[in-house]
Amino acid sequence: MIAAAPRTALIAFFLACALSIIWPSSSQAKTTQIDDSGTQALEPSVSMRWKTTTPTRTGAGNLMAGTSTLRVRLNVMPWLHRSGKIYLNLPAQQPGPITISWLTQGRLQPGLLRSGNRVLVYAGPIATPFMEDTLTLQFSVDGTLVRRTFPVSFHFEMDED
Amino acid sequence: MHANPPSSRAPVVRTDRQGLRRELIGAALFVVLSGTASAYTATLTAASPQAVYLQVGVGSFTNTYLNGGQPGNNTTVNKVSATVPAGVLGNGTAQTMTTDSTATQSYWDNYTFCSVPGQVYIGGFYRTTGATTTAALVTATVPTALTDAAGDSIPFSKIRWASSGNGDTGAQPFPAGTFVNGGVQNVGSMSSNTWNESCWAFSYLNNSIPPAGTFTGTVRYTLSSP
Numbered sequence: 288m289i290a291a292a293p294r295t296a297l298i299a300f301f302l303a304c305a306l307s308i309i310w311p312s313s314s315q316a317k318t319t320q321i322d323d324s325g326t327q328a329l330e331p332s333v334s335m336r337w338k339t340t341t342p343t344r345t346g347a348g349n350l351m352a353g354t355s356t357l358r359v360r361l362n363v364m365p366w367l368h369r370s371g372k373i374y375l376n377l378p379a380q381q382p383g384p385i386t387i388s389w390l391t392q393g394r395l396q397p398g399l400l401r402s403g404n405r406v407l408v409y410a411g412p413i414a415t416p417f418m419e420d421t422l423t424l425q426f427s428v429d430g431t432l433v434r435r436t437f438p439v440s441f442h443f444e445m446d447e448d
Numbered sequence: 449m450h451a452n453p454p455s456s457r458a459p460v461v462r463t464d465r466q467g468l469r470r471e472l473i474g475a476a477l478f479v480v481l482s483g484t485a486s487a488y489t490a491t492l493t494a495a496s497p498q499a500v501y502l503q504v505g506v507g508s509f510t511n512t513y514l515n516g517g518q519p520g521n522n523t524t525v526n527k528v529s530a531t532v533p534a535g536v537l538g539n540g541t542a543q544t545m546t547t548d549s550t551a552t553q554s555y556w557d558n559y560t561f562c563s564v565p566g567q568v569y570i571g572g573f574y575r576t577t578g579a580t581t582t583a584a585l586v587t588a589t590v591p592t593a594l595t596d597a598a599g600d601s602i603p604f605s606k607i608r609w610a611s612s613g614n615g616d617t618g619a620q621p622f623p624a625g626t627f628v629n630g631g632v633q634n635v636g637s638m639s640s641n642t643w644n645e646s647c648w649a650f651s652y653l654n655n656s657i658p659p660a661g662t663f664t665g666t667v668r669y670t671l672s673s674p
Contacts, residue, residue: 324486334495340518341501342573342641344556349641351577355490426492431641433494433577442487 316446321373323443325360325417333426335433351430357422359395361443364416372410372446373418377439379403382432385439387424394420405444494577502572502586502671505549512558519555525666528568530652538657545607545650554645561613562647570622571645574638574673582674583637586622589668592630596661604665605629606656609648622646627667635669 335353342348361373373395377387379402388399395408395418409418426439501507501519505526511517526549536543546565554561554571562569574584593601608626621644622636638644 320486322486323488326488328488328490332491332493335492336495337497337499337575339516340499340575341556342575342643344643346580346639346642351494353492353495357488424490426490428492430494430497430577431579433492433497434579436491436493438489438491440487440489 316372316448319365319445319447321443321445322362323359325362327358327360329356329358332436333424335426335428335430337430338427349430350427351433352425352427355424355426357424359418359420359422359443361418362416363413363418363445366413366445366447367416368413370410370412370448372448373408374405374444374446375400375408375441376405376444377402377441380440382434382437383429384432386427387439387441388427389425390423392421394418395422400441408443497575497577498673499575500572500584500671500673502570502669503551503555504570504669505547505568506551507555507569507571509555512555517555526568528650532652532654536654538654540653540655542608542651543654545652547650556643556645559614561616561645563614567612567647567649569645570636570648570669571643572638572671573643574640574671576640576673581640583639584671584673585634586636586638587632587670587672588627588635589632589670590627590630591665591667594663594665596659596663598659598661600659600661600663602656602658602663603629604667606653607650608653609650611646611648613645613647616646620646622648638671 333353333355335351338350338352339348363371363373375387375389375398377385377400385402386399388397390397391408398406398408400406499519503522506522506524508520508522509517510520526547528545528547530543530545532543544566547568548565549568550564551569552560552562552564554569556571570586572586590604593603595601604627609624611620611622611624613620620636621638623646625633625635627633636644636646
Protein backbone atom coordinates (compact mmCIF):
# COMPACT_ATOMS: atom_id res chain seq x y z
CA MET A 288 0.00 0.00 0.00
CA ILE A 289 2.73 2.37 0.94
CA ALA A 290 4.82 1.43 -2.10
CA ALA A 291 1.90 1.54 -4.57
CA ALA A 292 1.05 5.16 -3.95
CA PRO A 293 4.34 6.59 -5.32
CA ARG A 294 4.09 4.33 -8.41
CA THR A 295 0.59 5.60 -9.18
CA ALA A 296 1.76 9.13 -8.68
CA LEU A 297 4.71 8.48 -10.97
CA ILE A 298 2.50 7.06 -13.72
CA ALA A 299 0.14 10.00 -13.37
CA PHE A 300 3.09 12.36 -13.61
CA PHE A 301 4.36 10.76 -16.84
CA LEU A 302 0.85 10.68 -18.26
CA ALA A 303 0.51 14.36 -17.50
CA CYS A 304 3.84 15.05 -19.17
CA ALA A 305 2.85 13.02 -22.22
CA LEU A 306 -0.50 14.76 -22.49
CA SER A 307 1.08 18.14 -22.10
CA ILE A 308 3.30 17.32 -25.03
CA ILE A 309 0.53 15.89 -27.18
CA TRP A 310 -2.17 18.49 -26.56
CA PRO A 311 -0.46 21.59 -27.94
CA SER A 312 0.42 19.84 -31.18
CA SER A 313 -3.11 18.49 -31.64
CA SER A 314 -4.59 21.99 -31.23
CA GLN A 315 -2.39 23.48 -33.97
CA ALA A 316 -3.75 23.25 -37.51
CA LYS A 317 -1.47 21.74 -40.10
CA THR A 318 -0.56 24.31 -42.75
CA THR A 319 0.13 23.14 -46.30
CA GLN A 320 0.94 25.26 -49.31
CA ILE A 321 -1.67 24.72 -52.02
CA ASP A 322 -0.77 23.85 -55.59
CA ASP A 323 -1.85 26.88 -57.64
CA SER A 324 -0.06 25.90 -60.83
CA GLY A 325 -3.33 26.34 -62.74
CA THR A 326 -3.46 30.04 -61.85
CA GLN A 327 -3.10 32.49 -64.72
CA ALA A 328 -2.49 36.23 -64.87
CA LEU A 329 -4.32 38.20 -67.55
CA GLU A 330 -1.48 40.74 -67.75
CA PRO A 331 2.15 39.69 -68.11
CA SER A 332 3.33 42.38 -65.70
CA VAL A 333 1.80 44.93 -63.36
CA SER A 334 2.28 48.59 -64.30
CA MET A 335 2.89 50.61 -61.15
CA ARG A 336 1.91 54.29 -61.29
CA TRP A 337 2.13 57.11 -58.78
CA LYS A 338 -1.04 57.19 -56.74
CA THR A 339 -0.75 60.98 -56.81
CA THR A 340 1.28 62.59 -59.55
CA THR A 341 2.23 65.41 -57.23
CA PRO A 342 4.39 64.85 -54.15
CA THR A 343 3.76 66.43 -50.77
CA ARG A 344 5.75 69.22 -49.15
CA THR A 345 7.31 66.82 -46.68
CA GLY A 346 8.24 64.08 -49.11
CA ALA A 347 5.59 61.70 -47.78
CA GLY A 348 2.83 60.22 -49.92
CA ASN A 349 4.97 58.36 -52.43
CA LEU A 350 2.75 55.37 -53.00
CA MET A 351 2.73 53.63 -56.34
CA ALA A 352 -0.14 51.34 -57.21
CA GLY A 353 -0.89 48.86 -59.96
CA THR A 354 -3.70 46.46 -60.78
CA SER A 355 -3.66 42.93 -62.12
CA THR A 356 -6.32 40.31 -62.80
CA LEU A 357 -5.63 36.78 -61.70
CA ARG A 358 -7.59 33.65 -62.59
CA VAL A 359 -6.96 31.59 -59.50
CA ARG A 360 -7.22 27.80 -59.71
CA LEU A 361 -6.32 26.02 -56.51
CA ASN A 362 -5.82 22.28 -56.42
CA VAL A 363 -7.60 21.31 -53.20
CA MET A 364 -7.95 17.63 -54.12
CA PRO A 365 -5.94 16.50 -51.07
CA TRP A 366 -8.60 18.04 -48.79
CA LEU A 367 -11.67 16.91 -50.74
CA HIS A 368 -14.72 16.24 -48.55
CA ARG A 369 -13.01 17.77 -45.55
CA SER A 370 -13.11 21.24 -44.06
CA GLY A 371 -10.31 23.74 -44.00
CA LYS A 372 -9.25 27.34 -44.02
CA ILE A 373 -7.45 28.84 -47.01
CA TYR A 374 -5.14 31.79 -46.49
CA LEU A 375 -3.38 34.09 -48.89
CA ASN A 376 0.18 34.48 -47.68
CA LEU A 377 2.43 37.35 -48.76
CA PRO A 378 5.90 36.79 -47.31
CA ALA A 379 8.14 39.71 -46.44
CA GLN A 380 10.36 40.37 -49.43
CA GLN A 381 12.33 42.96 -51.36
CA PRO A 382 12.16 45.82 -52.08
CA GLY A 383 10.26 46.40 -48.81
CA PRO A 384 6.74 46.64 -47.41
CA ILE A 385 4.12 45.77 -50.03
CA THR A 386 0.35 45.82 -49.70
CA ILE A 387 -2.07 43.78 -51.79
CA SER A 388 -5.81 44.36 -51.75
CA TRP A 389 -8.18 42.32 -53.90
CA LEU A 390 -11.73 41.89 -55.01
CA THR A 391 -13.19 38.51 -55.93
CA GLN A 392 -16.10 37.00 -57.81
CA GLY A 393 -17.39 35.47 -54.58
CA ARG A 394 -15.78 32.06 -54.25
CA LEU A 395 -12.96 33.53 -52.18
CA GLN A 396 -13.21 36.46 -49.80
CA PRO A 397 -11.92 39.94 -50.73
CA GLY A 398 -9.33 41.46 -48.45
CA LEU A 399 -6.15 43.37 -47.81
CA LEU A 400 -2.76 42.00 -46.91
CA ARG A 401 0.56 43.51 -45.94
CA SER A 402 3.78 41.66 -46.63
CA GLY A 403 4.89 39.41 -43.81
CA ASN A 404 1.31 38.36 -43.09
CA ARG A 405 -1.47 36.13 -44.30
CA VAL A 406 -5.23 36.59 -44.41
CA LEU A 407 -8.19 34.20 -44.57
CA VAL A 408 -9.85 33.91 -47.98
CA TYR A 409 -11.97 30.79 -47.45
CA ALA A 410 -13.26 28.72 -44.56
CA GLY A 411 -15.53 25.74 -44.89
CA PRO A 412 -15.98 22.40 -46.60
CA ILE A 413 -13.90 21.44 -49.60
CA ALA A 414 -16.50 20.04 -51.98
CA THR A 415 -14.67 20.18 -55.33
CA PRO A 416 -11.17 19.16 -56.39
CA PHE A 417 -10.40 22.65 -57.65
CA MET A 418 -11.36 26.00 -56.21
CA GLU A 419 -11.52 28.79 -58.79
CA ASP A 420 -12.10 32.53 -58.69
CA THR A 421 -11.03 35.67 -60.52
CA LEU A 422 -9.19 38.16 -58.36
CA THR A 423 -8.61 41.83 -59.16
CA LEU A 424 -5.45 42.61 -57.27
CA GLN A 425 -4.08 46.02 -56.43
CA PHE A 426 -0.43 46.19 -55.42
CA SER A 427 0.83 49.21 -53.44
CA VAL A 428 4.44 50.00 -52.65
CA ASP A 429 6.44 53.05 -51.62
CA GLY A 430 7.85 54.47 -54.86
CA THR A 431 11.07 55.48 -53.15
CA LEU A 432 11.83 51.77 -52.72
CA VAL A 433 11.34 51.00 -56.40
CA ARG A 434 14.59 51.01 -58.33
CA ARG A 435 13.78 48.56 -61.08
CA THR A 436 11.29 45.91 -62.12
CA PHE A 437 10.82 43.50 -59.23
CA PRO A 438 8.95 40.26 -58.53
CA VAL A 439 6.37 39.82 -55.79
CA SER A 440 5.62 36.26 -54.68
CA PHE A 441 2.63 35.06 -52.76
CA HIS A 442 0.88 31.77 -52.26
CA PHE A 443 -2.24 30.14 -50.94
CA GLU A 444 -2.05 27.76 -48.02
CA MET A 445 -4.47 25.41 -46.29
CA ASP A 446 -5.02 25.05 -42.57
CA GLU A 447 -6.76 21.75 -42.01
CA ASP A 448 -9.49 21.73 -39.39
CA MET B 449 6.71 30.84 -61.33
CA HIS B 450 4.93 27.61 -60.86
CA ALA B 451 6.43 24.27 -60.10
CA ASN B 452 5.89 21.93 -62.94
CA PRO B 453 3.60 19.02 -62.16
CA PRO B 454 5.40 15.74 -61.94
CA SER B 455 5.59 14.13 -65.33
CA SER B 456 4.12 10.71 -65.86
CA ARG B 457 6.58 7.94 -65.40
CA ALA B 458 7.77 6.01 -68.43
CA PRO B 459 8.10 2.28 -68.04
CA VAL B 460 11.64 1.43 -67.04
CA VAL B 461 13.03 -2.07 -67.16
CA ARG B 462 16.49 -2.45 -65.74
CA THR B 463 18.05 -5.44 -64.22
CA ASP B 464 21.58 -4.35 -63.54
CA ARG B 465 22.67 -2.75 -60.28
CA GLN B 466 23.41 0.65 -61.79
CA GLY B 467 19.99 0.76 -63.38
CA LEU B 468 18.38 0.01 -60.06
CA ARG B 469 20.31 2.79 -58.41
CA ARG B 470 19.13 5.26 -61.08
CA GLU B 471 15.58 4.13 -60.52
CA LEU B 472 15.92 4.78 -56.83
CA ILE B 473 17.33 8.25 -57.46
CA GLY B 474 14.48 8.87 -59.89
CA ALA B 475 11.96 7.78 -57.28
CA ALA B 476 13.53 10.05 -54.68
CA LEU B 477 13.38 13.04 -57.06
CA PHE B 478 9.78 12.19 -57.86
CA VAL B 479 8.85 12.49 -54.21
CA VAL B 480 10.64 15.79 -53.84
CA LEU B 481 8.99 17.27 -56.93
CA SER B 482 5.52 16.21 -56.01
CA GLY B 483 6.04 17.75 -52.59
CA THR B 484 7.22 21.09 -54.02
CA ALA B 485 4.77 23.84 -53.14
CA SER B 486 3.96 26.35 -55.81
CA ALA B 487 3.76 30.11 -55.39
CA TYR B 488 2.58 32.83 -57.69
CA THR B 489 4.99 35.58 -58.73
CA ALA B 490 3.83 38.89 -60.18
CA THR B 491 6.30 41.20 -61.91
CA LEU B 492 5.87 44.85 -60.97
CA THR B 493 7.18 47.57 -63.27
CA ALA B 494 7.12 51.32 -62.67
CA ALA B 495 5.26 53.09 -65.47
CA SER B 496 6.02 56.78 -66.11
CA PRO B 497 8.16 56.91 -62.99
CA GLN B 498 9.44 60.45 -63.53
CA ALA B 499 7.64 63.78 -63.73
CA VAL B 500 8.65 67.42 -63.35
CA TYR B 501 6.58 70.55 -62.86
CA LEU B 502 7.73 74.16 -62.64
CA GLN B 503 5.46 77.14 -62.29
CA VAL B 504 6.73 80.74 -62.35
CA GLY B 505 3.82 83.12 -62.17
CA VAL B 506 0.56 81.54 -63.27
CA GLY B 507 0.34 77.79 -63.85
CA SER B 508 -2.19 75.10 -64.64
CA PHE B 509 -3.51 72.33 -62.47
CA THR B 510 -6.73 70.39 -62.84
CA ASN B 511 -7.22 70.49 -59.09
CA THR B 512 -5.20 70.77 -55.91
CA TYR B 513 -2.88 67.97 -54.87
CA LEU B 514 -5.14 67.13 -51.95
CA ASN B 515 -7.93 66.43 -54.44
CA GLY B 516 -5.87 64.37 -56.86
CA GLY B 517 -4.78 67.28 -59.04
CA GLN B 518 -2.84 66.84 -62.25
CA PRO B 519 -0.39 69.45 -63.54
CA GLY B 520 -0.79 70.93 -67.00
CA ASN B 521 0.95 73.26 -69.44
CA ASN B 522 0.59 77.03 -69.30
CA THR B 523 2.39 79.18 -71.87
CA THR B 524 1.68 82.53 -70.19
CA VAL B 525 4.70 84.80 -69.76
CA ASN B 526 4.09 87.06 -66.80
CA LYS B 527 5.47 90.56 -66.49
CA VAL B 528 7.18 92.30 -63.57
CA SER B 529 7.56 96.07 -63.86
CA ALA B 530 8.29 99.34 -62.09
CA THR B 531 7.81 102.94 -63.11
CA VAL B 532 10.42 105.18 -61.53
CA PRO B 533 9.29 108.77 -60.89
CA ALA B 534 11.70 111.39 -62.19
CA GLY B 535 12.09 112.87 -58.70
CA VAL B 536 13.63 109.73 -57.23
CA LEU B 537 15.48 108.46 -60.28
CA GLY B 538 18.88 107.09 -59.35
CA ASN B 539 18.67 108.08 -55.68
CA GLY B 540 19.52 104.56 -54.49
CA THR B 541 16.10 103.84 -53.02
CA ALA B 542 14.99 100.50 -54.42
CA GLN B 543 11.74 100.63 -56.31
CA THR B 544 9.21 97.89 -55.69
CA MET B 545 8.17 96.04 -58.82
CA THR B 546 4.70 94.62 -59.39
CA THR B 547 3.49 91.72 -61.48
CA ASP B 548 0.57 90.93 -63.73
CA SER B 549 0.60 87.38 -62.35
CA THR B 550 -2.60 86.44 -60.56
CA ALA B 551 -1.15 83.31 -58.91
CA THR B 552 -1.66 83.55 -55.18
CA GLN B 553 -2.80 80.06 -54.16
CA SER B 554 -0.65 76.99 -53.90
CA TYR B 555 -1.83 74.15 -56.09
CA TRP B 556 -0.74 71.84 -53.33
CA ASP B 557 -3.47 72.76 -50.85
CA ASN B 558 -5.13 75.89 -52.25
CA TYR B 559 -3.56 77.94 -49.46
CA THR B 560 -3.11 81.61 -50.29
CA PHE B 561 0.66 81.54 -50.23
CA CYS B 562 1.60 84.64 -52.25
CA SER B 563 0.21 88.16 -52.45
CA VAL B 564 -0.25 90.01 -55.72
CA PRO B 565 0.71 92.29 -57.30
CA GLY B 566 3.80 92.41 -55.11
CA GLN B 567 4.89 88.75 -55.41
CA VAL B 568 5.46 86.15 -58.10
CA TYR B 569 4.70 82.53 -57.23
CA ILE B 570 7.41 79.99 -58.04
CA GLY B 571 6.91 76.31 -57.26
CA GLY B 572 7.01 72.77 -58.53
CA PHE B 573 8.25 69.27 -57.96
CA TYR B 574 10.48 66.52 -59.26
CA ARG B 575 8.96 63.05 -59.08
CA THR B 576 11.13 59.94 -59.34
CA THR B 577 11.28 56.39 -58.07
CA GLY B 578 14.04 55.06 -55.86
CA ALA B 579 15.86 56.65 -52.99
CA THR B 580 16.31 60.40 -52.64
CA THR B 581 18.42 61.68 -55.49
CA THR B 582 20.51 64.74 -56.13
CA ALA B 583 18.24 67.77 -56.10
CA ALA B 584 16.69 69.03 -59.32
CA LEU B 585 17.97 72.50 -60.18
CA VAL B 586 16.05 75.56 -61.25
CA THR B 587 18.07 78.01 -63.31
CA ALA B 588 17.41 81.41 -64.83
CA THR B 589 18.74 82.26 -68.27
CA VAL B 590 19.29 85.99 -68.10
CA PRO B 591 20.07 88.44 -70.96
CA THR B 592 22.87 90.91 -70.45
CA ALA B 593 20.57 93.87 -70.09
CA LEU B 594 17.09 95.30 -70.39
CA THR B 595 16.91 97.42 -73.52
CA ASP B 596 14.66 100.08 -75.00
CA ALA B 597 13.73 100.98 -78.57
CA ALA B 598 16.56 103.49 -78.80
CA GLY B 599 19.15 100.86 -77.99
CA ASP B 600 19.82 102.08 -74.44
CA SER B 601 20.22 99.48 -71.74
CA ILE B 602 20.00 98.77 -68.01
CA PRO B 603 22.05 95.86 -66.64
CA PHE B 604 19.93 92.97 -65.38
CA SER B 605 21.97 93.05 -62.17
CA LYS B 606 19.94 96.14 -61.20
CA ILE B 607 17.07 93.82 -60.35
CA ARG B 608 16.91 91.70 -57.22
CA TRP B 609 14.28 89.70 -55.41
CA ALA B 610 13.33 88.79 -51.87
CA SER B 611 11.82 85.40 -51.04
CA SER B 612 9.09 84.47 -48.56
CA GLY B 613 5.62 82.93 -48.33
CA ASN B 614 2.55 83.62 -46.24
CA GLY B 615 2.85 81.72 -42.97
CA ASP B 616 6.20 80.30 -44.00
CA THR B 617 9.22 80.02 -41.75
CA GLY B 618 12.74 78.77 -42.37
CA ALA B 619 14.79 78.70 -45.54
CA GLN B 620 13.07 79.11 -48.87
CA PRO B 621 13.64 76.55 -51.64
CA PHE B 622 13.97 79.50 -54.02
CA PRO B 623 15.99 82.01 -52.00
CA ALA B 624 16.51 85.73 -52.49
CA GLY B 625 18.98 86.81 -55.15
CA THR B 626 20.08 89.30 -57.77
CA PHE B 627 20.19 88.71 -61.50
CA VAL B 628 23.52 88.26 -63.25
CA ASN B 629 24.38 90.37 -66.26
CA GLY B 630 23.82 87.70 -68.85
CA GLY B 631 24.21 84.00 -68.36
CA VAL B 632 22.63 81.10 -66.51
CA GLN B 633 22.31 81.28 -62.74
CA ASN B 634 20.92 78.90 -60.14
CA VAL B 635 17.83 80.24 -58.42
CA GLY B 636 16.78 77.21 -56.36
CA SER B 637 16.58 73.48 -56.06
CA MET B 638 14.06 70.75 -55.37
CA SER B 639 14.64 67.54 -53.44
CA SER B 640 13.09 64.57 -55.18
CA ASN B 641 9.46 63.82 -54.35
CA THR B 642 8.79 67.05 -52.51
CA TRP B 643 6.63 70.03 -53.34
CA ASN B 644 8.61 73.28 -53.26
CA GLU B 645 7.32 76.84 -53.45
CA SER B 646 8.28 80.44 -52.67
CA CYS B 647 7.02 83.92 -53.40
CA TRP B 648 9.40 86.38 -55.02
CA ALA B 649 9.16 90.15 -54.53
CA PHE B 650 11.23 91.93 -57.20
CA SER B 651 12.71 95.39 -56.92
CA TYR B 652 14.75 97.74 -59.11
CA LEU B 653 17.90 98.95 -57.36
CA ASN B 654 17.58 102.47 -58.78
CA ASN B 655 21.19 103.41 -58.13
CA SER B 656 22.04 104.80 -61.59
CA ILE B 657 20.43 107.22 -64.02
CA PRO B 658 19.56 105.66 -67.38
CA PRO B 659 17.99 107.62 -70.23
CA ALA B 660 14.21 107.93 -70.15
CA GLY B 661 12.47 105.03 -71.86
CA THR B 662 10.79 101.69 -71.50
CA PHE B 663 13.31 98.96 -70.89
CA THR B 664 12.38 95.30 -71.27
CA GLY B 665 14.02 91.90 -71.08
CA THR B 666 12.92 88.32 -70.71
CA VAL B 667 14.27 85.79 -68.24
CA ARG B 668 13.63 82.09 -68.87
CA TYR B 669 13.41 79.66 -65.96
CA THR B 670 14.33 76.01 -66.41
CA LEU B 671 13.93 72.98 -64.16
CA SER B 672 16.58 70.29 -64.74
CA SER B 673 16.21 66.88 -63.12
CA PRO B 674 19.28 64.74 -62.40
